[in-house]
Amino acid sequence: MARNLIGIDLGGTTTKMAFLSLAGEVLTKWSIPTDIADEGSHIVPNIIDSISQHITNSEFSKDDFLGIGMGTPGSVDIENGTVIGAFNLNWKKRQQVRDQIQAGLGLQFILDNDANVASLGEYWKGAGEKDSDVVFVTLGTGVGGGVIAGGHLLHGINGGAGELGHVTVQPNGYLCTCGKRGCLEQYASATGVVHVAADMAKDFMGTSRLKEMEDNQESVTSKMVFYLADNGDILANQVVDRVTFYLGLALANVANILNPANIIIGGGVSNAGNTLLQPTTRYFQENAFPAVRDSTKLRLAQLGNDAGIIGAASLALRFQKTN
Incomplete structure (x- = not known):
């Protein structure tokens, strides 16, 4: 029974990632530099590699995860899982983020704008709770x-x-x-x-x-x-x-x-x-x-830098509830 979530907070200099419980508790978190070279073409492959590595090195298997949520700069098309116009990531053209990550990790993936995602984090576990x-x-x-x-x-x-x-x-x-x-x-x-x-x-x-x-x-x-x-x-x-x-x-x-x-x-x-x-x-x-x-x-x-990863994980949870 999948009992965990993965949250990704994609920023212009750093990409933060975490494994969380279904209750929104951060189990483990880490970050990697965001490589915006070559029109940002390394960003998604680096995320896939990093998460794969962390799943392999942890006591979890892929089946322990319900899904992945991500907050990203730029204009997000939630229906199609794409991002465009994230200039601080060098993403000028439309990026097929969801298709790449689902193919690379085999887990359900949903993304939203980074400010929206931070809002969800504070709403779920921070100053907006209740x-x-x-x-x-x-x-x-x-x-x-x-x-x-x-x-x-x-x-x-x-x-x-x-x-x-x-x-x-x-x-x-x-x-x-x-x-x-x-x-x-x-x-x-x-x-x-x-x-x-x-x-x-x-x-x-x-x-x-x-x-x-x-x-x-x-x-x-x-x-x-x-x-x-x-x-x-x-x-x-x-x-x-x-x-x-x-x-x-x-x-x-x-x-x-x-x-x-x-x-x-x-x-x-x-x-x-x-x-x-x-x-x-x-x-x-x-x-x-x-x-x-x-x-x-x-x-x-209240959540400081964790608002993004917590909110991102909650996207995966909300997606399961609405589908």
């Missing part, structure tokens, strides 16, 4: 999101549901990689925070370590901005205030439409903890409709 209406926003190099309504992950007509990173927060603002202007991603991602800091430093006249760093062209990271804000740097606090205003505004707009029980904030930027959460919550409350403000809570994600 609620059937949850919105997840991940603040990393970009800003991703996922919407779970009535226990179902929303995809929309073209897979674009939950693209919180492209909510417009500043009309005619910074140009986004998506081609439009003023997207949340350009302000609240790790790279966005750095961009805001650089711009605000130009006009800042007071004393500030962040201002010194910008003037001396030292390397500034979003982590450094939040650290300096925590330690009383005036400019850093102004940057955090602006970033959290945009984030709180975007999340209030999302909540006004969906009224979820929780909005869960994850990704690397969320490591700033309360320095990020408190002002974001304040701006959220200012911009949320009263009934929503009183019922929807903002929370920090």
